[in-house]
Amino acid sequence: MTTxxxxxxxxxxxxxxxxxxxxxxxxxxxxxxxxxxxxxxSLYPLFQLARMSLSDVTSGTLNAEWPFVGLQNFVxxxxxxxxxxxxxxxxxxxxxxTTAGMLGGLAAAxxxxxxxxxxxxxxxxxxxxxxxxxxxxxxxWKFLYADDGLLNTVARGLGLTDDALPFLYDQYWALASxxxxxxxxxxxxxxxxxxxxxxxxxxxxxxxxALDGANRWQEVRHIMVPSVRxxxxxxxxxxxxxxxxxxxxxxxxxxxxxxxxxxxxxxLGYLQAFSRFDFGLGAAxxxxxxxxxxxxxxxxxxSIRKEETS
Numbered sequence: 001m002t003t004x005x006x007x008x009x010x011x012x013x014x015x016x017x018x019x020x021x022x023x024x025x026x027x028x029x030x031x032x033x034x035x036x037x038x039x040x041x042s043l044y045p046l047f048q049l050a051r052m053s054l055s056d057v058t059s060g061t062l063n064a065e066w067p068f069v070g071l072q073n074f075v076x077x078x079x080x081x082x083x084x085x086x087x088x089x090x091x092x093x094x095x096x097x098t099t100a101g102m103l104g105g106l107a108a109a110x111x112x113x114x115x116x117x118x119x120x121x122x123x124x125x126x127x128x129x130x131x132x133x134x135x136x137x138x139x140x141w142k143f144l145y146a147d148d149g150l151l152n153t154v155a156r157g158l159g160l161t162d163d164a165l166p167f168l169y170d171q172y173w174a175l176a177s178x179x180x181x182x183x184x185x186x187x188x189x190x191x192x193x194x195x196x197x198x199x200x201x202x203x204x205x206x207x208x209x210a211l212d213g214a215n216r217w218q219e220v221r222h223i224m225v226p227s228v229r230x231x232x233x234x235x236x237x238x239x240x241x242x243x244x245x246x247x248x249x250x251x252x253x254x255x256x257x258x259x260x261x262x263x264x265x266x267x268l269g270y271l272q273a274f275s276r277f278d279f280g281l282g283a284a285x286x287x288x289x290x291x292x293x294x295x296x297x298x299x300x301x302x303s304i305r306k307e308e309t310s
Contacts, residue, residue: 046290052283059277066280073284083285085260086268090244090289093179093264097243100183102236105190106228110220112191113198123192130188138252141181142168145253171261174254178262181253182246190235197228230306237300244292265289 053073055066077083108126112119129137144150145167152164167177201223209219225232247266250256256263256271263271266289273282 049283049287049290052280053287055280057279057283059279062279069280073280074288077281077284077288082260082263082268083265083288086263086265086285087288089175089262090264090266093175093182093246094240094243096176096179097183097186097246098236098239100180101186101190101239101243102232104183104187105235106194106225106232108187108191109194109198109228110224112195123195126188126191130185130192132185134185134248135252137185138181138249141184141249142253145177168254169258171258174258174261178246178249178253179243182243182249185249186239186242190239193231193235194228197231198224201227233303233306234300237296237303241293241296241300244289244296265292 052066054068054070056069056072057066061067074083112122146152147164151167152161155161155165166173168174205223206219209223214222245266246264247270250262250264250267251270254262256267260268265285269282269286269289271282272285273279276282
């Protein structure tokens with residue numbers, strides 16, 4: 001039976017408790033810059049956001065003392081129905097992005113599992129599509145979705161429709177269309193991570209499966225999927241977070257429209273704060289979104305820890 005010795009324990013064994021305390025203090029010295037950075041640019045803004053959500057902050061009181069109103073902003077947001085409706089739209093949006101992003105990424109990774117030249121070319125194209133700024137990506141898709149855009153032109157040419165499909169002008173089509181573009185942006189990243197996990201599978205495993213008569217689908221089901229399951233759990237949380245914080249494509253393509261059809265929780269908070277100048281209400285809506293992201297962050301940290309210890 002073997003026991004693992006941590007660096008601190010080894011140091012204590014060699015140099016005694018004094019050396020162990022010295023190493024422990026040096027760790028905090030190296031962590032200090034990151035803690036200061038997080039405190040200034042993450043914790044303090046979150047504290048201000050929470051304080052603003054409990055105050056009556058408008059364009060007239062932004063630079064003055066903020067009157068404390070307690071949970072009034074939260075009650076107003078949910079009683080008006082805006083926050084609840086945005087939360088429901090966000091759930092649908094995240095569901096589409098997560099499903100398409102995970103399945104599309106895994107399918108692309110399986111298709112690009114080889115190391116050939118064409119595989120490298122396709123990977124380069126996928127990285128290019130993933131690295132495009134959201135403003136550029138969203139603008140391109142906005143043109144593709146237009147009445148005289150490529151998608152409607154092809155649909156008319158194939159006889160699928162006589163009128164233009166309302167990709168961005170119907171309340172149901174718009175949310176699904178923007179969610180599809182968001183998933184299109186996340187698929188290359190997921191595919192790259194999945195492909196790296198698939199390349200770690202020993203070729204002898206596939207050779208043994210081929211000798212046993214396994215077909216392609218059986219290889220995917222019994223070899224590839226179980227092998228990438230730890231990676232899949234981490235990517236699942238990341239994709240949910242990516243979909244939940246979706247803002248840029250909505251801003252570029254629909255600006256929350258038609259009506260409020262694509263007003264997800266982050267975008268609703270933006271409109272309330274920077275279009276209607278009700279900063280308290282916008283902060284309350286944004287804080288609800290932050291709480292969901294914090295839950296997902298905890299799940300992500302646990303999945304990472306589980307993968308490291310497995």
